[in-house]
Amino acid sequence: KPRRMVVVRAEAINPDIKKDEAKVVDSVLVTELSKPLTAYCRCWRSGTFPLCDGSHVKHNKETGDNVGPLLLKKQ
């Protein structure tokens, strides 16, 4: 099994989302989800942050990273 090389850089993980705020926090009441499945971004690259728009795929290809969204499912 090939081993992955992990490169750790000392830089901000958030490139440009809500940089005027001291800390970015989003909260969601799961009972209020309108769709059966909602994907929330964890790569900080989404153009629709806090929702995932698939930008993590490009980020992972370019960097060798392995980030993906948080999936919330409505019961």
Ligand code: FES
């Ligand atoms: Fe960031 Fe999908 S775009 S996790």
